[in-house]
Amino acid sequence: xxxxxxxxxxxxxxxxxxxxxxxxxxxxxxxxxxxxxxxxxxxxxxxxxxxxxxxxxxxxxxxxxxxxxxxxxxxxxxxxxxxxxxxxxxxxxxxxxxxxxxxxxxxxxxxxxxxxxxxxxxxxxxxxxxxxxxxxxxxxxxxxxxxxxxxxxxxxxxxxxxxxxxxxxxxxxxxxxxxxxxxxxxxxxxxxxxxxxxxxxxxxxxxxxxxxxxxxxxxxxxxxxxxxxxxxxxxxxxxxxxxxxxxxxxxxxxxxxxxxxxxxxxxxxxxxxxxxxxxxxxxxxxxxxxxxxxxxxxxxxxxxxxxxxxxxxxxxxxxxxxxxxxxxxxxxxxxxxxxxxxxxxxxxxxxxxxxxxxxxxxxxxxxxxxxxxxxxxxxxxxxxxxxxxxxxxxxxxxxxxxxxxxxxxxxxxxxxxxxxxxxxxxxxxxxxxxxxxxxxxxxxxxxxxxxxxxxxxxxxxxxxxx
Amino acid sequence: xxxxxxxxxxxxxxxxxxxxxxxxxxxxxxxxxxxxxxxxxxxxxxxxxxxxxxxxxxxxxxxxxxxxxxxxxxxxxxxxxxxxxxxxxxxxxxxxxxxxxxxxxxxxxxxxxxxxxxxxxxxxxxxxxxxxxxxxxxxxxxxxxxxxxxxxxxxxxxxxxxxxxxxxxxxxxxxxxxxxxxxxxxxxxxxxxxxxxxxxxxxxxxxxxxxxxxxxxxxxxxxxxxxxxxxxxxxxxxxxxxxxxxxxxxxxxxxxxxxxxxxxxxxxxxxxxxxxxxxxxxxxxxxxxxxxxxxxxxxxxxxxxxxxxxxxxxxxxxxxxxxxxxxxxxxxxxxxxxxxxxxxxxxxxxxxxxxxxxxxxxxxxxxxxxxxxxxxxxxxxxxxxxxxxxxxxxxxxxxxxxxxxxxxxxxxxxxxxxxxxxxxxxxxxxxxxxxxxxxxxxxxxxxxxxxxxxxxxxxxxxxxxxxxxxxxxxxxxxxxxxxxxxxxxxxxxxxxxxxxxxx
Numbered sequence: 001x002x003x004x005x006x007x008x009x010x011x012x013x014x015x016x017x018x019x020x021x022x023x024x025x026x027x028x029x030x031x032x033x034x035x036x037x038x039x040x041x042x043x044x045x046x047x048x049x050x051x052x053x054x055x056x057x058x059x060x061x062x063x064x065x066x067x068x069x070x071x072x073x074x075x076x077x078x079x080x081x082x083x084x085x086x087x088x089x090x091x092x093x094x095x096x097x098x099x100x101x102x103x104x105x106x107x108x109x110x111x112x113x114x115x116x117x118x119x120x121x122x123x124x125x126x127x128x129x130x131x132x133x134x135x136x137x138x139x140x141x142x143x144x145x146x147x148x149x150x151x152x153x154x155x156x157x158x159x160x161x162x163x164x165x166x167x168x169x170x171x172x173x174x175x176x177x178x179x180x181x182x183x184x185x186x187x188x189x190x191x192x193x194x195x196x197x198x199x200x201x202x203x204x205x206x207x208x209x210x211x212x213x214x215x216x217x218x219x220x221x222x223x224x225x226x227x228x229x230x231x232x233x234x235x236x237x238x239x240x241x242x243x244x245x246x247x248x249x250x251x252x253x254x255x256x257x258x259x260x261x262x263x264x265x266x267x268x269x270x271x272x273x274x275x276x277x278x279x280x281x282x283x284x285x286x287x288x289x290x291x292x293x294x295x296x297x298x299x300x301x302x303x304x305x306x307x308x309x310x311x312x313x314x315x316x317x318x319x320x321x322x323x324x325x326x327x328x329x330x331x332x333x334x335x336x337x338x339x340x341x342x343x344x345x346x347x348x349x350x351x352x353x354x355x356x357x358x359x360x361x362x363x364x365x366x367x368x369x370x371x372x373x374x375x376x377x378x379x380x381x382x383x384x385x386x387x388x389x390x391x392x393x394x395x396x397x398x399x400x401x402x403x404x405x406x407x408x409x410x411x412x413x414x415x416x417x418x419x420x421x422x423x424x425x426x427x428x429x430x431x432x433x434x435x436x437x438x439x440x441x442x443x444x445x446x447x448x449x450x451x452x453x454x455x456x457x458x459x460x461x462x463x464x465x466x
Numbered sequence: 467x468x469x470x471x472x473x474x475x476x477x478x479x480x481x482x483x484x485x486x487x488x489x490x491x492x493x494x495x496x497x498x499x500x501x502x503x504x505x506x507x508x509x510x511x512x513x514x515x516x517x518x519x520x521x522x523x524x525x526x527x528x529x530x531x532x533x534x535x536x537x538x539x540x541x542x543x544x545x546x547x548x549x550x551x552x553x554x555x556x557x558x559x560x561x562x563x564x565x566x567x568x569x570x571x572x573x574x575x576x577x578x579x580x581x582x583x584x585x586x587x588x589x590x591x592x593x594x595x596x597x598x599x600x601x602x603x604x605x606x607x608x609x610x611x612x613x614x615x616x617x618x619x620x621x622x623x624x625x626x627x628x629x630x631x632x633x634x635x636x637x638x639x640x641x642x643x644x645x646x647x648x649x650x651x652x653x654x655x656x657x658x659x660x661x662x663x664x665x666x667x668x669x670x671x672x673x674x675x676x677x678x679x680x681x682x683x684x685x686x687x688x689x690x691x692x693x694x695x696x697x698x699x700x701x702x703x704x705x706x707x708x709x710x711x712x713x714x715x716x717x718x719x720x721x722x723x724x725x726x727x728x729x730x731x732x733x734x735x736x737x738x739x740x741x742x743x744x745x746x747x748x749x750x751x752x753x754x755x756x757x758x759x760x761x762x763x764x765x766x767x768x769x770x771x772x773x774x775x776x777x778x779x780x781x782x783x784x785x786x787x788x789x790x791x792x793x794x795x796x797x798x799x800x801x802x803x804x805x806x807x808x809x810x811x812x813x814x815x816x817x818x819x820x821x822x823x824x825x826x827x828x829x830x831x832x833x834x835x836x837x838x839x840x841x842x843x844x845x846x847x848x849x850x851x852x853x854x855x856x857x858x859x860x861x862x863x864x865x866x867x868x869x870x871x872x873x874x875x876x877x878x879x880x881x882x883x884x885x886x887x888x889x890x891x892x893x894x895x896x897x898x899x900x901x902x903x904x905x906x907x908x909x910x911x912x913x914x915x916x917x918x919x920x921x922x923x924x925x926x927x928x929x930x931x932x933x934x935x936x937x938x939x940x941x942x943x944x945x946x947x948x949x950x951x952x953x954x955x956x957x958x959x960x961x962x963x964x965x966x967x968x969x
Contacts, residue, residue: 005496071483074476075467131469240967288541310535310669310808315939317540326808327670350669353806376856398856422856448854452618452784452847459786462835463826 011068018125020057022107025093028054029111051097058090066264074128074242082124086148155257155275161191164258164274168240172229191254206252209245218244228454239270287395289372293308293319293345300341307335314348320369322348331356343367352376352398361387370394376422377401383407395415399446400424406432413439479499495805518541527664529749530756532701533675535667538939544862545904546700546805547662547934548812550798551646553686554639555838555895557830557871557888559917562628564602564611564897567915568873569963576874579916587637587890588822588878595916596875599831599886608907618846624907625849625858626865627967628899631911631920634869634892634927639820640688642868642892646927647813648693649956651898656696656947657704658812658931661956664695664702664947665940669808671760672767674705677804681709682817688957693813697949701753704813707800709792718767728765732758771807774799784847795844795958802851805861816841819867823876823887828872830886849900862902864930870895873916894920897930904936905969925964932961937968 017311028050034040034046041090063122064459065086069079092114099110126134149271152158169188175181177188177198186198197203204212215238218236220227221442229235236244247253250261258271304311321342325331339346347369351360356378363374365387373391375384376398385408388397395417399409405427412418421436428436428447467475487493497759524922528534550589559565576593600613607624619626636642641651648655656664659676668675678693686692693704707713719728734753743751774796776781776790787795794816801812819837820828845865852858894913900906911923932942935956946953955961 005493005501006499007496067504074470078467131472132467134469305534308671310667310671312535313537315541316537316539318537324535324669324808327672374856396856400855420856420859422854424854424856440711446854446856450784450850450854452621452786452843452850454616455785455843457617457839457841461839462832464832 005071007067008071010064011071012064014061014064014068015129017061018059019124021054021089022059022122024050024057025054025089025114025118028096032107032111048097048100051100055090055093055097056095058093062086062090071161078124078132080126082121082128085117085121085124089114089121097158104351144427152274155271156257158258158274160247160250160256160258160261163252164243168236168243172234172236172240176229204248204252205246207250209248212248215241215245215248219418239273242266274410288318288347289316289369289371289393293369295319296321297341300338304335304338306426307338309335310336314344319345320347321345324350325354326350326352328354330354330358333359333363336360337362340366343452344369346370347393348372350374351378355379356380358384358387364388365390368392371417372396374398375402380404385409385411388412389414391415394419398422399426401426403427406436409436410439418443420446422448467711468837469755476877527699529699529753531539532753532756533663533668533671533760535635535669536665538591538666539941539944540939542937542939543860544901544934544937545810545860546810546812547659547862547864547902547938548801548805548814548848549864550588550656550660550814550841550866551643551686551816552681552819552837552841552865552867553643553684553815553817554821555642555867555869555871555890557821557834558894558896559598559871559873559888560600560615560834561613561838562611562898563630563870563894563917563926564613564671565598565873565913565915565917569597570885570915571873571916580874585637585812587870588876589872589874589889590877591880593872593877593889595873596830596888599834600677606907608909610907610909615657616842617730618842622846622849625853626898626906627904627908629866629897629899629910629923629925629930629967630894631913631923632866632870632897632925632930633920634895634925636879637869637890637892639686639868639890643688643692646866646868646930648694648696649931649958653688653691653694654696655954656698656702657693657813658934658956659693659704659813660695660698660702660913661935661945662938663812664698664936666938668810673771673804673807673809674764674765674768675810676702676813677809677811678704678706678707678813678815679709679800680790680815681794681797684817686815692815697954698947699750699753701757703735704811706811707768707772709796709800710790713768716765717768722745729762732762737905768843771803772800774803777803781851782852785927786843786847795839798844798848802848802855802857805852805857806855807869811885821871822878822889823883823885826885828885828887830888832885852901858900862904862936863900864897864933865899866897866930867895870917873918877918891918897925899930899933899967903969906939908967910964910966923966924961928957928961929964932957933964933967936963 028047031043031047031050065083069083078156084236092110096110096114099107103109105126136387152163158164173188176183177186179189183197184200186203187193200213203214207213217226217228218241222231222235246264246267265269301311306329309323310327311321314320314322323339325335328335331351336351341347342438343366346367349364349367349370349372351364352374353376356375358380361380361384368391370391371393373388373394373396377400380399380402383450384403384404388394390412392415394415396419397412400422401424403425403426406429409421409428411421418440419442421440424447433445433447467507559568572595574595576595578592581592598613600615602611602613604610605612605620605621608624610623610628611726612620612623614698634642634645636645636651644653645651647657663675676693680686690706693706695703705714708715712718719725736758739751739755742754774787777799781799782789785799787793787799789796794814797814801814804812818827819834821830821834822828825833849858849863851862852861869890869892872891874889876883876887876889894917911925912921913919914921921938935942935945942955942957942963946955
């Protein structure tokens, strides 16, 4: 807010000012009791000044506190308690200063009263700002952040309960059905408790998902009172429900490994996601390495842009680069050379529909970070693969429309990540394709040449209702 | 009071106080005490605007090079988009939405429960139900039901994700088209293609980033505003290219003007503009200079890319193209060529799907079938051709329309129509998406047994837009443009990414 009233403004000094009387007056009390001892007699002259300054600061805090209470929102009974104790403290502080100068007899009592008031007022003030459960509440005042499901290195070897189901229950159920609380007399943090169930008895029947209350209540509409987790709590994702369903269906074992259980197609993909973490939608693109690269050389990028190369980072927050030579009229070796300083960052490269030759591939072979490479309709031959086989991270390779053969492509057999290979309109024969299929069992090899049949209905028109 | 309660209570109190601030005299006077002084101080110190934060997306617009490629917010799966819009609204009940129950009701009076409180564009009184006018079959591994009107698309169903419960609140063509493409049923907002080219620029500086191709004899009902740039800089509006004759009007130099003279005149104009820029510092002048240069280059590059004559015969056979004619198949082939050359967004409109039943051309059992025959083969060819060229995984293809059609037979002005037709129906219709990280062979959303209302998986225009932006690497809630003092989004205040259809 630009315009702040002067009253609000002064009031806001209260949180700073209150610390002065607390400190200074307590020092005065301390000095007063110390000065009784011979050793500390010399501090006695400071008591009066400490009391005076403490008194002044107490008055200032009272005023600022009053203004603050006028403008800001505080809980009522606690506020008035704090207010009146604060005023009392100030009054006693003033009295203490006056009485000390008059050498009042019962001054010890005044000092004790003063320190007591300071402590009580301070406590109320603290409760006002931090909440009255602040002092004694345990560490987890705020909602616990959801525990992210950790990635499983080899999901087939994972134990279903310990590695998949338990973390899931921990993230979504333990807060009410765990060690701290057992709502509905149900605990889900140990196999024994899970088997025992809650106040309605067993929560699931192994192998029978239809009769399992646990699942039934999870899939109820969110606004149903019986729905679990309650609608204001973090909900189970579709994948998590599928996993629970699968676990109960397959007998709800607490010891079995994933590999020992039957895996329908939908569960396979969910399990794969646990391994790869792919379900984190925002970073689903696996064409990007997980470790971040250092910043790319700006001058190298600038030189490429001057040549008409479209080069940008793959995302605003990433240093990895994607380059496309689509708008470069005639690509020279020198142009490709400009990429070399960026070999650590460059992961996607389009050199397709150009005059690139095997000579340019000598350079491309040095860009070992590449995960996607488009070389369709260029002038490369089989000897290009001698260089390209060095691209050990390649996942996508498009060599459509080039005079190449299966024998050339076979040289890529050691590129483990390779997933897509486009060989439409190349010299790859039917036999060659068969042998490629054997060498690259995991790779989707697209030979293209799709036909859309000519149907008589394509060219005739309907004139009357059929 | 716990800390949490305290927090909530304070929020509530603050809201109340805020409200009082606007209304009570006491607060006004109190505020004035400091406020007037602060205002005076502000002017003395020479404060400017109070706009301290500029959204990151503000940095997108570089007037000198407005179409330069830019990174998305996060790595997107799709790099380019082909959006195929069937203007006029094809009947989902004869294409994608298999409703055997509706066949049983054929010819019966529409039950009043379906009409209560409903308003239709043309239906009045009590219409008759109209059963599906096409046979349906299951196709592919996914077993999607498709009608016999789409024999070619049926062979590639495992590549498409079918949205069966799309819905819109508009029942007239123009506003419904605007809503689909610009996120608002009224004019003035940038279209999807404009947003995308604004966000990502384009890979090929020699071509426009956003190309529009129309067929069917008419522009869409809402006119060119459906590919307009709204409040975005005008360089992001769609460039409409024509299917026959010159692709862009006046793209050729006039007789007697050689390429050299053209170059010299553009250089001269640019020099004058540079002088002008030095005087006024208006970035739009730089934009103008850049556009002159781009136009000069496009005089060569656009006719080149828009020429489908040099495509081999088997490609023509695949798409069913006829070079030299303005037809949908040609536009689809062009769309593939453009995307291959790095164009970011290609928007196709095909007019003539408004099957009301007032003429044979507008009958669901005559005209609709003929329209299907004109689009089925090229669309299928597009998917397969993109696939074999390794482009489908980074090209998002969307097929759809502005709304669907009623399960009732239209009875305009309460009279029986001469042919079988259906009225506009926004409550439930079908669209599909393919490529660009979409999971093929999936269906999302369901409708009731006559296809009248959706039962789950409600999908609005905003959801589709959010999904398209997501696939391109944008969070639709953060992708904004500052206009008239506030940031605008394509999806306004709605939109949910349809994760169920993403691979």
